[in-house]
Structure formats: C-alpha cells, structure tokens
Amino acid sequence: QQPVQSPQAVILREGEDAVINCSSSKALYSVHWYRQKHGEAPVFLMILLKGGEQKGHEKISASFNEKKQQSSLYLTASQLSYSGTYFCGTATPDSNYQLIWGAGTKLIIKP
C-alpha cells in the first residue's frame, strides 16, 4: 500500500525550514528519500533503516519512527536549489522489500 506524504505542496522563502512527512499503514523496514526536479531523474537523499542506521549525504536530516510507521525529512535554511518534488519510498516485508513510493511533496522555494 502506497505511503502517504504530507503536505502535498509547500511554498517557502529562501532560508526557511520545511518538514515533509511519510506515513505507512505497514510496518516499515526502511524508508528512502529522493528529490526530483521537473523532467529529470530522482536524486538520492537519504536511507533510514529499521534499527536506526542512516545513510545519506547533503545537509538534510531525517527521522524514522518505527512505532508510528512514519518518517520525516527536515530541510533547514532552505536554498533555491532545494526546489523540486520529494518522494519517499518504503520497503516492507509485504512488498518483498521493494520500494513503494509516495505521491510526492512539491517544494517551491522563492527568493
């Protein structure tokens, strides 16, 4: 079942912070976060694994609450380059550990 992302869209001024949420009805094994700019391929941001391990880069952080079956992506001091659509992908035993993707959160950063 597709994870639910919120909000669907957000508009920020450069320098402001944003939080994007990803919730699942299934017990999560891992959560993956990607950013996609219009007409381009998604770019990797972060992986959060059950048990607390995180893999990622860039100045972006995330949390993974196994009990609540949700993850949040934190974008601080947003830059114009952060604009794009953010997708979470969740891996569960039900999905045979293949990623099921949310519908995306569109982030617009204005100068």
Place this chain on the structure above:
Amino acid sequence: DGGITQSPKYLFRKEGQNVTLSCEQNLNHDAMYWYRQDPGQGLRLIYYSQIVNDFQKGDIAEGYSVSREKKESFPLTVTSAQKNPTAFYLCASSPGGTSGSFAGELFFGEGSRLTVL
C-alpha cells in the same frame, strides 16, 4: 564516467506497436529496476532483476516484458497489450538491492518519455 544510460529519450508509438526501451549501466550493479511515472504521481515498479537471467514482476507488470541476459543491460518492451502506455519510464540500478544491510541508493537514468499517438 559511470552511470546509467537510457534510450531513446523520447519515443512516439502508434497503437498496436511494441516498443523497446534500452537501459545500460556500467556501475557493475547487480540489481536493476524499471519504474513508470505518471504526471503528479510517484514511481510504480514494473519489473526488477537482482541477478543475470532472473527477474521478478513488480506491481504493474501487465503489458510489459523484460530480459536480463547481461549484467549491464535490462531492456523493457512495452507491448500492445499495455492499455495506457503513455508515461515517463525510469530505469535504475543499485549495488545490492533496496533492503537489508546492503540497502543502497538507486541510481537513475535520465528517463524515456513514451507517447502513444
């Protein structure tokens, strides 16, 4: 430079025709994937392969076929049985799949945009 190459970037097809989208990677990754993306939606998994000569259906495999005869190549054929094939198709690879302690990032190609006329 290592990466994933998809071709063609744009493709137009008449109804009833089969078309094949190419995906080649030189990253020496074991796992390869095909996703479909429709406007305003997330990615949906069509097929994936974790080893040469083996592949599994994803959520929306009907009307599609794949082969994995070489580690670096994973072509996707969109058959005439696919009722609504107009979409953006993304190929990806990863070193060890997307789960477990080997979970790693997906490396995506630039995509192929298929339009049925």
